[in-house]
Amino acid sequence: MDIKELRLLVSAGESESVEFKKSTAQLRRAAETLCGMLNSSGGRVLIGVTPEGRIVGQTVSDKTIREVAEVLQKFEPPASIAQDRVNVSDHKVVLVLEAIPNPESRPYVFDGRPYQRIGSTTSIMPQATYQRLLNERAHSRIRWENQPAEGYNNADLDSEEILRTVRLGIAAGRLPESTGNAIPDILERFGLLRDGRLNQASIVLFGSHFIPDYPQCQLRLARFRGVNKSEFLDQRQIEGHAFYLLQEAMMFLRRHLPVAGRVIPGLFERKDEPLFPLEALREALVNAFCHRDYTIIGGAVSLAIFDDRLEIWSDGTLPFDLKPEDLKREHPSRPRNPLISQVFYLRGMIERWGRGTQKIVELCVKAGHPEPEFGEQAGSVWVRFLPSGYIAPHRVAHDLTERQRELLQILAQQGPAPLREIRKRLSAPPSDRMIQEDLAHLRRLDLVESTGRGRGAAYLLRKTNE
Template sequence: MDNKEALVLEAIPNPESRPYALEGRPYQRIGSTTSIMPQTTYQRLLNERAHSRIRWENQPAEGCAIADMDSEEILRTVRLGIAAGRLPESTGSAIPDIMERLRLFRDGRPNQASVVLFGSRFMPDYPQCQLRLARFRGVNKSEFLDQRQIEGNAFYLLEEAMLFLRRHLPVAGRIVPGLFEREDEPLFPLEALREALVNAFCHRGYTISGGAVSLAIYDDRLEIWSDGTLPFNLKPEDLKRDHASRPRNPIIAQVFYLRGMIERWGRGTQKIVELCVKAGHPEPEFGEQAGSVWVRFLPSGYIAPHRVAHDLTGRQRELLQILAQLGPAPLREIRKRLSAPPSDRMIQEDLTHLRRLDLVESMGRGRGAVYRLRKTNE
């Protein structure tokens, strides 16, 4: 008995690594009892871990070196930061020093935030650095007009998303008074769309290896999705009112801030709403579904905004708005709604022009004729 030794092993858990799971299920220990952890407790601990010192963005990027970073994009960040007054002019041009200043090192190596922001090599280790782009025909996903999947750092992906929007976003043309020139305006304000994309890249859940930011344009709406849930018990309806700015990825968000692309006051989503309302559109919708956060942009007025890349006059646009509100209507009812009604003959000429463009259709003849918007899926 005296010759025997006892070996005592003590495992001291790191509180920042909680919650722990076994075979995909989280458990908790209360006194001498072990039980399955309630969902609310599990979600709270996940939120705390995501914002701890050992969160994903702050961990070393295994196998990555400074040579794997896009040095031109890093230097561009410095130039933009100095121009925005958010980086000192003495920042310099030495890449290691800049990365240290931007908190992109961990234990002497680039961290995972640096890959998201400035990486130049992503597969197979970082498949989540991806952007999915689609322009659908109609109002569902049954038919593509264009689709792309792009890998790259966040700033490259943002630039590609804006190019895709300029290529596929419906354009409304108007004649500038006194200049006799046509001025094209995107259906939705590009500043609002850019703000939504920046929010998606800053706040998405990068721990989801198959995740991405997705941009989808339909005939009747535009949607931006990002994988991950809203942090700190935020709800979609909170995004339209004052709320605390607590980014899921503070290092990534800080670099976007230094480039002058976001503010620190949690007003990004409110700014999106304000820009859309100012442009005459309904407030965008925010939602959370199946582990993703989305924002949906809806056009004002007529159902077929994707067909407005024609030189329509102000009155012709007004006719489309009226038909969107009235539904099928005779000429006399349409005339009552016009702000400055001309003769019936001129209204009929405008309606005939809209029919040629497949924006309007008519039923019946003569005084009994009824006009309505042509449905986009016909």
């Protein structure tokens, strides 16, 4: 740092990442502030600048250097504090102490006490915050995913999927082209092989045929008839590694997700697309596989499609004091399973910066749908996708035919319509008599009502069912 950079920094004033101290007589208070910065996002203490922002500097002798070194030894765990000196006159310098935090080492303490930095103020950290950071530190070092997969070796992994991950990682620019095809080397690069032993993350990501000791590597799929769980149209339970489960989930979505039609502007052509953007659903599934709690032996990722919504559930609560409402705004990226998340990142399937849930919201809003809902219930985290408009039910008093459901969708999009207009919009129009019989049936079920008589009659959805 030179004097020009120093003046620019001082001109911005004190903040969460910058504090002024007039001299090393305040060295202890400076260290307390550095501790608070280590427990946050880092920062600098400028010694030789008054609280008002006047650069005065100070003389730095051998004794001063020893005093600084002694104080910096009082951090636990050992902290990375960079030192710099900026000449401000012939004999005086500003001493710049920069705290460079390691998130896995937090919480830091100075002289036996933890400190926090909020705005431009340093204070003793509350006990609850200190305990939470201690728990996070323990999690970063002793996690389910980085424990050894006892009794398993490379032969128990899907080598083709490992090599596919390398190819995709190179194509995404996240792995060097020199990565190679040697499975042990790749696993070491991914952090899945340590001292010749596989860890449990390797089983989640690439386990094959499938591993009986890992029943939590499961996906539950369901297409329900109606808006509750009383009857299935289709249900499946699948075991496998995460990439296989993701592929199966996307195939299930393509089979069962309702199709919404739209007219392409300028072409007057109708294009049928899945009701919800597949990219948003894929992002939600990837989030579930990356962040779920794999210590729950009977746990799974669950995908449920109803007539009026779609839900994705994953077992385990939100980590690190995150709340469901945090997921729609900027929030720290602190994955529960960083090794698993890292491989998804290298494969080009996620970003690092905790924007996955925000991306889901943006994609749904762009497609014209309401914002998805996020929640936490009974030890699980869920996301619920809701459509922007009417979705015809599969069942009311009993099953509806495909043509009857199509009639409901036409009335939802068209509004009140006479028989001739309805007939034009049916994909395979039968006789007028059959259409009238279907409409009469829908009226008896209180789904449709009519206005007028004879040729002037028009049909519309009942307001209570919109």
